[in-house]
Amino acid sequence: MLLNYIKxxxxxxxxxxxxxxxxxxxxxxxxxxxxxxxxxLDHLFGTHYPETRRDRxxxxxxxxxxxxxxxGRSTGPMSxxxxxxxxxxxxxxxxxxxxxxxxxxxxxxGSQKIKLNTKYTDADxxxxxxxxxxxxxxxNEQNITNGENVVVINDDLKKQYFDHPDEPVVGKTIxxxxxxxxxxxxxxxxxxxxxxxxxxxxxxxxxxxxNYQQSGMRGRFVSIILAKQKSDIPAIxxxxxxxxxRIPLPGIQDGWKYNALEVKxxxxxxxxxxxxxxxxxxxxxxxxxxxxxxxxxxxxxxxxNLVNVxxxxxxxxxxxxxxxxxxxxxxxxxxxxxxxxxxxxxxxxGAIALILTLIMIQLxxxxxxxAYADLTINFNVFAVSMLVCLIFGLLSGVxxxxxxxxxxxxxxxxx
Amino acid sequence: MITLTNIEKVxxxxxxxxxxxxxxxLNIRKGEFVSIMGPSGCGKSTLLNIMGLLDEPSQGTxxxxxxxxxxxxxxxxxxxxxxxIGFIFQSFHLINDLSVVDNVEIPLLYRSTNGKPxxxxxxxxxxxxxxxxxxxxxxxxxxxxxxxxxxxxxxIVGNPEIILADEPTGNLDSAxxxxxxxxxxxxxxxxxxxxxxxxxxxxxxxxxRLIRLFDGTQVQ
Numbered sequence: 001m002l003l004n005y006i007k008x009x010x011x012x013x014x015x016x017x018x019x020x021x022x023x024x025x026x027x028x029x030x031x032x033x034x035x036x037x038x039x040x041l042d043h044l045f046g047t048h049y050p051e052t053r054r055d056r057x058x059x060x061x062x063x064x065x066x067x068x069x070x071x072g073r074s075t076g077p078m079s080x081x082x083x084x085x086x087x088x089x090x091x092x093x094x095x096x097x098x099x100x101x102x103x104x105x106x107x108x109x110g111s112q113k114i115k116l117n118t119k120y121t122d123a124d125x126x127x128x129x130x131x132x133x134x135x136x137x138x139x140n141e142q143n144i145t146n147g148e149n150v151v152v153i154n155d156d157l158k159k160q161y162f163d164h165p166d167e168p169v170v171g172k173t174i175x176x177x178x179x180x181x182x183x184x185x186x187x188x189x190x191x192x193x194x195x196x197x198x199x200x201x202x203x204x205x206x207x208x209x210x211n212y213q214q215s216g217m218r219g220r221f222v223s224i225i226l227a228k229q230k231s232d233i234p235a236i237x238x239x240x241x242x243x244x245x246r247i248p249l250p251g252i253q254d255g256w257k258y259n260a261l262e263v264k265x266x267x268x269x270x271x272x273x274x275x276x277x278x279x280x281x282x283x284x285x286x287x288x289x290x291x292x293x294x295x296x297x298x299x300x301x302x303x304x305n306l307v308n309v310x311x312x313x314x315x316x317x318x319x320x321x322x323x324x325x326x327x328x329x330x331x332x333x334x335x336x337x338x339x340x341x342x343x344x345x346x347x348x349x350g351a352i353a354l355i356l357t358l359i360m361i362q363l364x365x366x367x368x369x370x371a372y373a374d375l376t377i378n379f380n381v382f383a384v385s386m387l388v389c390l391i392f393g394l395l396s397g398v399x400x401x402x403x404x405x406x407x408x409x410x411x412x413x414x415x
Numbered sequence: 416m417i418t419l420t421n422i423e424k425v426x427x428x429x430x431x432x433x434x435x436x437x438x439x440x441l442n443i444r445k446g447e448f449v450s451i452m453g454p455s456g457c458g459k460s461t462l463l464n465i466m467g468l469l470d471e472p473s474q475g476t477x478x479x480x481x482x483x484x485x486x487x488x489x490x491x492x493x494x495x496x497x498x499x500i501g502f503i504f505q506s507f508h509l510i511n512d513l514s515v516v517d518n519v520e521i522p523l524l525y526r527s528t529n530g531k532p533x534x535x536x537x538x539x540x541x542x543x544x545x546x547x548x549x550x551x552x553x554x555x556x557x558x559x560x561x562x563x564x565x566x567x568x569x570x571i572v573g574n575p576e577i578i579l580a581d582e583p584t585g586n587l588d589s590a591x592x593x594x595x596x597x598x599x600x601x602x603x604x605x606x607x608x609x610x611x612x613x614x615x616x617x618x619x620x621x622x623x624r625l626i627r628l629f630d631g632t633q634v635q
Contacts, residue, residue, distance in 0.1 A: 001524055004517065011512030323508045326469055327569070328497020328525035330490045409469040410461075413508060 002340065008320075009341035012313065013348075023309055027349025028356060030302040031392065035357040035385045036364075037298070039375045042384075043193060045269045048374060050129040050190050050197050057128070058225040058236060058265040059196065060087060061101075061274075063217060065251075065258035074253065077101065078263070079219030080205060080212040086243050087223045087265075092236045094228040097124040100210070100220050102199045107161060107176045114160050116176065117192075119199035120210040120221075126152075128226045129190075129197055136170035136185035143184070144204040151181040152202040154189035156371070176201065179208060191372040196224060198371075216253055217261075225265055233267070240265045299392060306396035310342065314404045321404055322412030334405040335398070342397025343390060350389035357385075416577065416608050417443040417466050422475035424461050424631075435461045436472070437631045443610055445576070448603040450619040451612045453628035459612040460581055462628065466610060467500050467579045468492050497525050501570030505582035507562040509554040515541065515565050516550040522573040540568035544598055560591035567598055571607070578602060580611040584618060596621060 013020045047054040060083070065074045083098045090096060099121035107114045126138035139150050151174060159165040161174060173180045181203070190197040205212045211220060225240075227233050240263075250259045266274060277284060314321075324334060354377065361375040377385075422439040425432055436458045443449055443466070451459050464470035465477060468484060477484050479495060487495070501522070509518050519537040528536070541547050544564040554562055563583060570578055580599065584592030596618055603609050611622065619625050627635035 003530075004513075004520075004524060007517070008510075008512055015512070319508055320510050323510065324521065324525075325493065326467070326496060326502050327522040327573075328493050330493040330525075332490070333493075333525065410464045413469070413504065 005337050005340045006344050008337075009344045012317070012341070013345065016313075019309070019313065023306065023313075023345065024349050024352060026302055026306060026309075027346055027392070028352040030298065031346075031350050031353035031385070031389060032356040032360065033298055034388045035353055035377070035381070036360050036375075038384045038388070039357065039361050039377060039381045042378065042381050043191070043373065043375045045272065046378075046380060048194075049188075050131040051194055051268075052130045053128065053226055054268050056227045056230045056233070057268065058093075058227065058233060058240075059268055059271040060223040060225070060240075060263060060265050061271055062222075062263075064260075064262040065217070065253055065256075066260040066262070067257060068259045072256075072258075074218070074256065074258070076218055077220050077222050079214045079216055080210075080221045081215065082217045082219070083221055083223045086247075086263075087225065087240065090225065090236065090239055090243070092227075092232055092239050093225045095124050095128055095226045097128045097224050097226075098122050098205065098221050099125050099196070099224070100205075101195050101222060103220075105177055105201070107157075107174060109161055114157070116157065116200045117198065118176070118201045118203060120203045120205045120207060120212070122205050125202075125224075128224055131190070131197075132188040134186045134188055135168050136183070138202075139184055139204050144206050147206055148204070149179065149181045149207065150184040150204065151176075151207075152185040152187055153183055154187050154200050156189050157200040158186050174201075177209070181207075189372040191370060191374060193370055193373070196222070217251070218253055237265050299388070299395065303392055303395035306392075307399050310396060310400040311403060314338065314400050318404070318407060318412040321407055322409050325409045326413070331405045335401040338401030338404065339394060339397045342401070343393035346389050346393035346396070350385065354382075354385065416445045416447075416480060417441070417610070418476075418478040418481075419462075419466065419472075420476045420478075422462075422465060422472045422477070424458070424465065424470070425473040435631050436465070439475070439633055441626065441633070443577075443608060445608055446603070446606060447624060448600070448609045448622040449611070449624045449626060450622040451610065451626045451628065452614065452616070452619050457628040458631040459628055463579050463581050463610065463612050467502060467577075468496050469502075493525070497522060497573065499576050501573065501575040501578045503563070503566050503570050503578065503580035503583045505585040507554070507559075507566045507586075509562055509565055509569075511554050513553075514550065515546065515552050515554070515557070518554065518565055519568045519572050521569060522575075526573065536572055537568070540572040541565070543571065544568045558591075559587050560594060563587060563591075563595050564598070567595070567602075571602060576606075576608055578607050578609045580609065582612050582614065584613065584615060592618065 062075055063078050080098055088096050088098065100119055102117040102119050105116045105118045107116055123140045123144060134155055138152055143150050158169055162169050169183050169186060172183050174183055192198050225236055227236055244263050247261055249261060250257050321334060358377060364375055365373045419439055419441040422436055424436040425434055439462060451462060453459050465472050479499065484492065516534060516537045519540055520533050523533045523536060538547060538550060541550055544567050546561060546564050549557065549561065584595050587595060599609055600621065613619050625635065626633060
């Protein structure tokens with residue numbers, strides 16, 4: 001039966017090449033946009049280099065201090081000391097790193113200024129993240145304790161800063177903000193879209209200007225917790241929250257009294273969207289409204305357009321519908337037939353879209369629009385793309401199928 | 416086998432009401448070969464459509480094998496058509512995108528017949544109408560007579576008890592028409608009940624009984 005439907009769908013496609021071209025063009029273009037978007041979302045939220053353990057990691061990005069009496073609120077990263085006392089000492093995780101998000105700095109090659117993105121980390125940062133070292137090695141606790149001015153740089157900075165980028169640079173010095181640092185390792189860079197790991201230069205947290213000795217709760221550091229296994233995540237969150245719960249309140253920060261303190265250890269996507277999702281019903285409505293609108297524009301409008309094309313194409317087949325009904329096809333079976341046919345056509349469009357997507361993401365990866373972009377079509381992206389094809393096929397196939405299946409047999413046979 | 420009682424069919428548009436059938440009472444017995452004649456527009460095809468459960472009467476009852484079908488839902492009507500009735504149309508109504516054998520298989524698609532046996536039955540039906548050498552052809556590659564034979568094969572592939580033929584020889588020359596008529600008579604002699612709409616007196620004379628319609632009313 002299925003083969004019969006597909007045979008018919010194929011023949012119908014061949015019947016009017018121009019219409020087929022228009023239909024497939026519309027489907028493939030829509031699906032390409034959706035597949036590239038899916039690939040980009042996977043790039044943002046998936047588990048990729050160098051955060052290859054993101055699926056069993058928790059991120060602590062900010063602390064919220066609230067003054068409930070005056071409805072005041074202060075939000076931002078934390079101090080190294082706070083994270084050392086309350087996160088580094090957790091019992092349940094496999095490992096914890098404390099680092100900063102990236103900041104900007106400058107280096108000079110002769111008179112030419114190079115803008116740099118810098119990051120301060122501890123030694124565990126290199127154990128939790130799986131960076132590929134092209135040269136040398138990461139700094140360790142010994143380098144940090146000794147207060148050595150060492151740095152790890154990425155391959156892009158190596159190319160920009162050093163005269164002979166083909167030669168090893170480990171042991172050479174780099175001048176950043178008038179301080180000389182010895183290069184200890186060169187890594188393959190992390191994409192700019194992964195702010196917890198992206199930087200051009202990585203300093204030990206004891207390096208100048210890190211402010212790691214800052215007192216109080218707030219500072220410029222964040223933390224990533226690596227669980228031994230995914231299933232440990234709730235236990236880690238519970239242990240962390242119980243510690244936060246024991247912090248005496250009210251507290252004073254820079255002369256400001258706060259009554260409530262909120263710090264969350266969350267999986268990456270939740271942490272990323274946390275600001276929006278925690279922002280109250282108004283913000284949530286706007287966020288989901290925008291998402292719905294984008295999806296409608298990307299999926300709904302082309303589907304509606306395809307519904308019209310499909311209706312006119314199915315009208316040509318009134319006689320076939322009449323015959324099938326006369327020989328015993330119930331409405332439900334006919335609806336199913338047209339949906340299967342439409343899904344088959346959508347999947348042809350999906351296959352074309354997959355090829356176009358591959359081309360598009362290669363262009364994005366090599367264009368330099370996103371530093372170190374590594375968009376891919378992995379299993380997740382492929383599965384979501386197939387699901388999108390299916391939804392698109394259903395959206396654009398159901399309405400015409402119902403309309404035609406309800407056609408009176410006698411009328412259909414007259415056409 | 417088929418009993419029609421007080422059948423009336425009215426076609427309504429916003430401005431006009433047309434009485435297509437008026438007070439038709441008919442009983443088609445098992446194994447009969449009945450022809451329906453009448454001038455164009457007298458309601459012959461409408462009557463055949465009502466007998467074949469392709470259309471509903473505005474009034475009156477249709478009984479198939481003693482069962483009233485008025486309360487039947489789409490699924491039940493489809494099942495009844497599939498099991499009991501085979502249709503032959505003047506303009507063949509073959510699906511041009513499907514091969515001859517795929518066309519003949521259509522009624523079996525809506526039964527729980529698997530692919531292989533389905534093809535075997537379709538080939539047997541085509542053999543019966545003398546077209547076993549054309550199974551891979553497409554309708555466009557066949558003559559009118561051959562197309563009608565494919566349509567007959569499609570009508571009989573599921574061994575229905577009733578065959579309803581709407582001017583099966585209308586689009587064919589007399590020689591080909593005779594050939595089709597011979598096939599229908601052969602099927603009737605094997606036990607099929609056949610109701611045939613025709614304009615051709617000579618064809619009608621070859622059936623057991625003739626029903627004449629005029630302006631939607633049975634006159635014979």
